[in-house]
Amino acid sequence: MKKLVFYTLLLLTTAVSAQIKTQGKNDGAFPTFYQQRSSLFRLLPQTKGDIIFLGNSITNGSEWDELFADPRIKNRGISGDVTAGVLNRLDEVTERKPAKIFLLIGINDLSAGTAPDTVAKNIFLIAKKVSGQTPTTQLYVQSLLPVNNTLNKFPTHVNKGEQIKRVNQLLRSNAALYHYTFVDLFPSFCNAEGKLDTLYTNDGLHQKGAGYMLWKHLVYPLVYDLQNKPSLIPLPQxxxxxxxxxxxxxxxxxxxxxxxxxxxxxxxxxxxxxxxxxxxxxxxxxxxxxxxxxxxxxxxxxxxxxxxxxxxxxxxxxxxxxxxxxxxxxxxxxxxxxxxxxxxxxxxxxxxWPAFAWRGYMVDVGRNFQSVDLLKQQIEIMGRYKLNIFHFHLTEDIAWRLAIKQYPQLTAAENMQRNKGEYYTEEELKDLILFCKERYITLIPEIDMPGHSAAFTRAFGISMQSDSGMVIVKNILKEVCETYDVPYIHIGADEVRISNKNFVPEVTAYIEKLGKKVIGWQPGGNFTNTTIRQMWMDDNGKIENNSEIRYIDSRHLYLNHMDPLESVVTIFNREIGNKQKGDSRALGGIICVWPDRRIENEADNLRTNPVYPAMLAFAERSWRGGGIPGWTAKIGSPGSENAKQFAEFEDRLMDQKQEYFRRLPFPYVAQASLNWKLYGPYENNGDLSKTFAPEDKNFSLNSATPVVQAVGGTIVLRHWWYPLISGVIEKPAENTTWYASTSIWSEDNHVQDFWIGFNNLSRSTATDSPKWGTWNDLQSEVWVNGKLIPPPHWKRGGQKGNSETPLTDEGYEYREPTKITLQKGWNQVLIKAPVGSFKGKDWQNPVKWMFTFITVPAGYLGWAAN
Structure with missing residues (x-):
């Protein structure tokens, strides 16, 4: 009786399938079950941005939202449906403006005698209507699945093997013409005879649980815009x-x-x-x-x-x-x-296997305290990406953050200048050490001496380098070495005038006597050769060429100085320690976060610094080895080998962001496909407002020959540490103006978010805020389709930089994106980037000749305060 009812429903839809113009709410022409489902769909809340699975009983049979654990995924399958039925109810789907539609339809049409070519034409009509009614929706047309006639069920369906192949061939060959992506599920469901594998079916037509599991696996990367195969970071050797x-x-x-x-x-x-x-x-x-x-x-x-x-x-x-x-x-x-x-x-x-033995990450909690929970979040992510050194900078001029039993005054609130009273107890540090060990990460505590020690001086009223200060320092080191199970003690010893030349050697010998190895910053104190050097500046080969000294590379690896987009570029390109792989002396590298400037709350450590995107780039490079000799802040010219390699990595990086960082700060968007044409140099003689040919309405950006071509969302024309770090202009000159142009495609007229910036402020220096009504001090400008884009209404426009004043909206990555109306088709972007002298007014306000302009995906909230 059930079979009779099913066949009757199919016969009722046969006549309708030929009348493919039927559409709208003409549900009465379709079977009862169709009417039940369709009427429900029309009454459900009309949410936007959904992912719709649309089709017949094969689609209807899955609990898609549970299968993907994603409430955005909606089931719009109706048992017995045909292509005409989908057209009839398509408005309910397209009015939602879904992000994606996964369509599988046609087997019931074939069962009712509809020719394969007609089935394909009907699907093309569905595609045309989707494209016309909701052009930003991605349509995925899935192949018809194989059938199996050996189970003696659904005889008018399972004998359509050749017709199914014909429909699939037509769907594949016409995908580009009708603007959809063809998804060929068919081969994956076949057995050796080319029939639907009985692992996935018990009636030769419909899927069992195993079939839906395979289906999910096959379309998963399409649902979430991922690479076809899992994107691994670091990429295995x-x-x-x-x-x-x-x-x-x-x-x-x-x-x-x-x-x-x-x-x-x-x-x-x-x-x-x-x-x-x-x-x-x-x-x-x-x-x-x-x-x-x-x-x-x-x-x-x-x-x-x-x-x-x-x-x-x-x-x-x-x-x-x-x-x-x-x-x-x-x-x-x-x-x-x-x-x-x-x-x-x-x-x-x-x-x-790894290329370098030390793959580290450093946080400075002396200047800005971080809770144990936030530290554990970062350590957990370190472990996931095979980083194995956690460098814990515990003491600073601002505050001493480690409890010392013998000297409680060190962590007294009155002796701290920020986050007063915040420090780590013995139990907390032991817990962090254990948390690291469980992930095969070595925690290295840094107690900075004799420099960066104003907190020590406030607590005791004496200098570390004095005789009485040395006694206290040794007592502190004895307690630390005997209390904590760590193999290394970092003593800092940089950025200080050494008045007691015995201080560093004596402290080093004392720590080594207590069974620990010593690490110090280079350039720094008068170290012994047994001290591992952590390089923070170029040493002109002094350490690299010394066969007796082991070293770690942290040169130009300070994330607080880096633009988020540039950080991933420069770290991916980096040759750690100027070597392709580590050895007994070149141990590896450590990326560092030094937020010298006070932050509003601890979450800003991750919101205003590119910690996680840079960490993943560093995990890739420090594990794989390789890189490009020298330091560069550019991706490369379009089509170059360097640009191709970066694009391949960026694809994996964006997959990681989508998969594992949806609820964490990750200030990075894909930039490898954005190409710029640069025109210049135009001599401005110090007049940064002077206009040149690219601003003329008669100047054709499309036909003009560029002087330079570059790739990326952030373009560094001249790095502020030039010539140590290269930008896109080979020989940058003062008092010149450059222009850059690109084109952006839009499927329709809509308002789009953008990151726009011209001076990414370091989170370390006390840089001045941009003046009211300007993007930066260089009079840079940006136009889209000839319309000048105004700068943000700065919260503290023109305010002089102050280390105690937290950043609020100065960086594009942590302010609300700029909204620009795009027109359907190509949109022309023009950037003006003048420069005068390369010498900044002081060391805290360097001249950053750069610009950022890039699309931000809808829904990005990384700028919002946590």
Whole structure:
């Protein structure tokens, strides 16, 4: 009886399918179930920006929002529906202005006798209507799925194998013409005979649970605008994608035989539980089920074998081998990125090891205190990307942040200038050290001496370099060395006049006697050769060429000085320690955040500094090695090899942002596809307001030959540390004006958000705020379609820089984006960038000859205060 009803419904829709012009709310021409579903859809709240799955019973059969754990995903499947039915109710979908539509329709048309060419034409009409009614919606037309006639069900459907292939061929070949993306699901659902695999169906037509799991895996990257394969950061040294998938949802066991790996097995078990997957830990899998095995085994690597791992993913198992538990941990971080859809893992073979032994991140909590919770957030992310050194700068002129039992006055509120009374107790620091160790991260405490020690002087009324000061310093070091399980003590020793030449050598010998190794800043004090040097300035080869000294590179790796877009560029291009890989002396590098300027709240550490995007770029470079000799702030010219390599990395970076940083500050947008044409130099003789040919209405930007072409959202014309760091102009000259132009495509007329800036203020120096009515002090300007774009209404326009005045809206990344009305089609952008002298009025106000102009995706809220 049920079959009879189903066939009757199909016959009722046959006549309608030929009348493809039927549209609107003519639901009465369709079956009862169609009317029920369609009437409900029209009454549901009309939310915007949804992701719609549209089709017949095959679509109807899934709980899409639960499958993706995403309430934006809506089910618009109706059992028995045909192409005419979709057209009839399409207005309900397009009026929502969805972000995406995934359409799968046509098998019922074929079952009713409609020719394949007609089915395809009807789908093309659907595509045309979507494009016309909601042009910004991305339409994905999915192939018809295979059928299987061996199960003796739905005979008028499952005998349409050849017609299905014909429809799919037409859908594939006409995708560009009708402005949709064709998604070929068909091959993935076939068995060896080319029929719908019985793993996915029990009636030859519809999907079982396993089929929907595969479907999710296949369209997941399209739903979330990701690369087809999981984007791994850092990219493994050796990666090969293989055929097939590991069914993560069917995995019930983590196989571990070594007791030393139980901690890592528990770590993985917890991660899977967070994904809703319950697995046990045992010595063997049961009933031939898919399983994950962690195993200590010889893993070859050319260097740093203790961190190397080998990962093999097949249909039956995931095998992770390493020489040590640390290697297993590293492999688990990669494995978690491979599990991006929590459903299946693409088969692959990976062999991996780091290029540098030290891959670090430093925070300064002396000037601006950070809570333990915020520190743990950053350390957790360090571990995910295989960074292994947490440099903890605890003491400063502003405040001393580490409790010392013998000297409580050090952390007394009256001796602090900011965040008064905020410091770390012994228990808190021990907790942080343990938290780091659990992630194979070494915490390095820095107690700065004898410089950056005004807080010490306020507490005791004496200098560290005095005889009595030295006694106190040694008592402090003794307590720290005996209390905390850390292998290194960082003593700073930079930016100070050494009045006691015995201070640094004596302190170094004392720390080493207490069983710790010493690190100091270079240039810095009169260190012994046993001290590891952390380079913060160019040393002209003094340390690099000394065969007795080990060193860490932090030169031009201060994130607080970097424009967010430029930070990723310069760090990705960076050759750490001027080497392609580390050795016994070149240990690696540490990126640093020095927010000298007071911040409003601790969240601004991450909101106003490009911490996470830069951290991921550094994780890539410090793990993979390589890079470009010299320091550069440019991506490269369009089409260059450097630009291609950066674009490939940026694709992976944007996937990571989408997947793992949706609720965290991540001030970065894709910039590798934005090309600029630069015209100049025009001599302005110091008159920055002077106009030149590109501003003339008769000047054709499209036909003019550019002098330079550049890629990116931030274009550094001349870096403020030139010639140490190169920008896009090879030989920049004072008193010149340059123009830059680009074109931006828009599908319709709409208001678009943009990041626009001309002087990204360092979070360290006390730089002046821009003057009212200007973008910057260089009289820079920007036009879109000939319309001058006004600068922001600065909250503190023209205010003289003050280290105690927090930044509020001076940077494009932490103020509300500029809104510009774009017209349908191409929009012309023109930037004017004049410069006078390259000498700033003082060291805190350097001349930054640069500009930022780039589209910001809808819904970006990184500028908003937390």
């Amino acid at each position: 050796s990666l090969k994608w293989n055929e097939g998938y590991f069914q993560l949802y069917n995995c019930k066991t983590i196989v571990v035989k070594e007791a030393s790996l139980q901690k890592e097995a528990l770590r993985l078990q917890q991660k899977l539980l967070q994904k809703g997957l319950i697995v046990s830990i045992g010595r063997a899998a049961k009933n031939n089920e898919p399983f994950i095995e962690l195993r200590l085994a010889k893993t070859d690597a050319p260097q740093l074998k203790e961190e190397a791992y080998h990962l093999e993913v097949s249909g039956q198992r995931v095998l992770l081998n390493a020489n040590t538990a640390h290697g297993i941990f590293n492999g688990l971080q990669t494995l978690e990125q491979l599990m991006r859809d929590n459903t299946m893992i693409d088969a692959c073979t990976i062999t991996d």
